[in-house]
Amino acid sequence: MVFPFQTALNASTLFPFKLNVLEQVREAAEAGYDGIELWVRDIEDYLANGGTIAALSECLEKSGITLVGAIAFFKWADKSAEAREQGFVQAEREMKLLAELGCRAIAAPPYGDVEQVTLAEMAAYFAELASLARGIGIEPYLEFWGRAKQLFRIDDAVFVAQKSGVNEAKLLLDPFHMYTGGSDFETLKQLKGSQIGIFHVNDYPSNPGRETITDADRVFPGEGIAPSRELARILHEIGYQGYLSLELFIDNYDGLTALEVAQKGLYAMKNAYQIEG
Structure with missing residues (x-):
């Protein structure tokens, strides 16, 4: 068995x-990860409390x-x-900040009041966002949310990406959003690896059910019912060689330290997303 991802x-x-x-950066690095996804609000809080772009850049390096x-x-x-x-x-301001840090990409989920927005309209807005982002040197990653009122399935995202005309x-x-939004995991087979900017990794239990799970x-990869091994196989088959990024929102880790959580997550991810070599 091999782990073919970053x-x-x-x-x-x-x-x-x-x-x-x-x-956050130091814990991720010590645990052995190749990369990190930071939250803009955390970066802004750090800067508001006396931190500097130079110091964060030096820390990353x-x-x-x-x-x-x-x-x-x-x-x-x-x-x-108006919104x-x-x-x-806001996006322009935040992306310019990220560009100073050498950040590669930014998530673009269906945040806000989108229920009455058609997917075709979203495609036009995404084209505008991509033009702005790429002019700054950032790549926007189109994200769907399983609980969103619009853009909640993988096929929605594929349509928006294609309709946008963005090269x-x-x-x-x-996988959590694929599960909660009712996406067909088989749809992944219709993609090329180059169409995936990043793949968030997590797992989910059978209880609570799909309708009420939050x-x-x-849970950590391998601890739930997500088809992690199958997802890994499909990702590899379509040529994806990018990052798997562990994204959990667990409130309490029962006494584990931050480093122990990061290490546990890395081990669980590499174990759950192995493929036959």
Whole structure:
């Protein structure tokens, strides 16, 4: 069995420990991850409390870990033109900040009031976002949320990406959102590896059921009912060689330290997403 992917830690996994971004980076690096996804709000909190871009950049460089992406929430697809305009202003500000850090990408989920927005309209808004982002040097990863009122399945995201006309548009995929939104996991086979920007990794139990399960119910890879080994096989077969990023929202780790959680997550991810070599 082999593990053919790169590894990343989404900082949400360490939220219970209330670490600043420097500490998040150091814990991820010490645990052995190749990359990290930081949350823009954490970066902004760090800067507001006296931190500097230079110090964070130096920390990333010394840790030998790559800032592979960032999690942000701006209303790029809201039904309100005013909200979208404000969202794009926010997006530009945040992406310029990330570019200074050498960040590669930013998540673009269906945040805001999107229920009455058609997928075709979303495609046009995503094209606008991609143009802005790429001009700054950032790649937007189109993300679907299983609980969103629109853009909640993988086939929705594929349609938006294709309809947008964005060359080599990339998706952010997540088995939890595939499960809660009712996506067909087999749809992954229709993608090329190059269409996936990053793949979030997690697992989920059978109880609570799909209709009521929340982010806080996510568990470590291999501890739930997600078809992790099958997902790994499909990802490998379609040519995906990028990052698997552990994204959990567990409130309490029963006495484990941040480093122990990061190490446990890395081991669980590598074990659950092995393929036959």
